[in-house]
Amino acid sequence: MGKPGGLMDAKDPLEEGPIRLITHPELSPNNVDNPFHTAGTTFFGQFMDHDFTFDLSSRLGVPVDPEESPNSRTPTLELDSVYGGGPIADPTLYDPTDNDKFLVESGGLFEDLPRDPDGIAIISDPRNDENLMVSGIQAAFLLCHNRMVDRLRSQGVPADQVFARARRLVTWHYQWIVVHEFLPQVIGFGITQDVLRHGRRFYRPASGQHFMPVEFQGAAYRFGHSMVRPSYRANLAGDQGEPFFGFVFDPAGQGQGDPVDLRGGARAPRRFIGWQTFFDFRDGELKPNKRIDTKISTVLFRLPIAAIPTGDPPTALPQRNLLRHLTWSLPSGQAIAGAMGIPQLEPDALTELRQFGVGLERSTPLWYYVLKEAEVLGDGISLAGVGARLIGEVILGLLELDPQSYLAADPAWRPTLPGRPNGDFGFADLLTFAGVDPGSRGQ
Template structure:
């Protein structure tokens, strides 16, 4: 989100002053609900991939608004900076945001996705397999296989807001095709229409009256839309249109080891050929020899199904994710794991000394801008917020702000 910082990437920073402006969440005006964009619709964000589908884009936007809210609370004296005496509200907010984000990754996201005991082992006992000298890197076992687990969790459609929902009163479910269409990276509809603003209550546990949707369980399958990717429909070989085949092919191209090899390397007992032959995919696994020499991506998903009923990763997958995420955060010299290992979150939260994605969204507000019912009132503003920073900048992205992202 911050890229290299305001002094080196000024195009992301809006013009600022001491007068509250458009980007200040404390101002009682309609707030923007789309990413900051240039004249051609390109999102002015650190990583353009975060604009490839609408849910990810709205998540990135939530973090921009989170930063702005932290700035507002700092200036109001409602919260304290981590380091007393920090002059720049931007830098104080950035440190608070990054540390709380790292906490969310480790203690909210990872604890849901992997075996919690494995994370505790890594944080308390140290890493054993993901090692580096000075600069951390992205291991191919992580990027080319294990962290592609999300492809199995994706649903074909979502209960997105009161308009795009399979529930009574909705127009249509938010299909994957639509979620990719209403974005700048993969689609062409920007800024987003007001009825495509996300209802966070349907994705995170932020409202006791609303039950959020869940991802698919982890298993060696993907939903049908991912077996016929629109961007590859020109391929004469039908297999190349399938994300499953492309993941397996990529593993071969990267020279990834088998799941059995990784398990043994970690001192674990691999899944047996019998375990790998179970389920609806068992016959295909045997036909391709996957029950004895299993591609790592497939192994991670099968392990999750066999060992954890698809509710979280199994032992090998959990270890890889725990080591890589902890290692990448430890590779940041400014992270709390390096500066203050026993630090606990300080921002307002439902549970003392903890901070979750739900807490972040509650702090930011605007959980359901589209509303629960049709109204004749003004539509939510879909123009973009700007980054609130202390010194004034020449570039004016979408109106002034008073210290924010």
């Protein structure tokens, strides 16, 4: 199912190059654009994932009790992937001349993550340098925090309170974006509001005992892999005055100091993100995501080993996801639908799985099932059925069960940073406050 050239491969004609795959979507008839998602939705979701899950111990395809695969991240949306243990526990993350602020360096034209002499990013979670886009989001949060520190100081906040208050405000704005922008995009406004107003029906751990369900971590939340485009325009004028286009990963980039692709782990003047491609700044430069369906961009079938946290094969991301289903002995999509009382996909909706001759159309790996639900029931625009309910209840549950989150501590809270004229606040507004928006950069 998940092998290169197999059932899930969108078979993008990579020989056409990264630019034509953007400007001529008809070249990839199996990999359809999603006009209701921005290209940045994928990478904001990846950044979120790194905030609440990290499994380094389980071996793919080798069954293991999930309780023996500890999650190295706290199951909360508290930005520990950014803040680490704070300036006392993790001083290398912070500016030695001002411990309330993060250390941020220059990549030549604009910001870059701090790096050691070998180019390794000095950040709390190394995965946030896997590609240029998530690296840029990490840098934006560092700058957002630093500007929040300046803002609080200008308001006369006592010096011994500045860091904690800045962290809380940045975290709450991030959580607001998750609830009011990200979730309505990926699961729909209706189910987001249903969970908020009527409560969680399935994810109901005891107080103080919230956890990360393996069905979420090992399968359902991996829906974002289907939204990845083969290539992106990283910025409009960073490549000696010209746009910088690249595949997400390209074998030709291996070993290059300034890779031709958009992998992370390297510094060069052109290696920054022009966010108008990824989020809506109302300038006509926005590009869409790919739809949530069972076709995955071909570039994700040949990951560089450096992009795999455990450093082991296979390098095809869909194969890795399907092997994780075996690793944690996850129930099938149909079994979870039955347990939830959600109508199951009929075998006739999964006829492509009959070729394998093992009944997968009746007992489907959860990750594939969630993608197929979105494809059949949501037209690839958003998750549906099991996937939507699972994602919505877990993410909102993590927030509601965290006494430090805005939903638990102050549900009437509203963003205090400048937003849109209609009062909305989204990730584009956070990027603007951080000073990495197109207007601030002049490109």
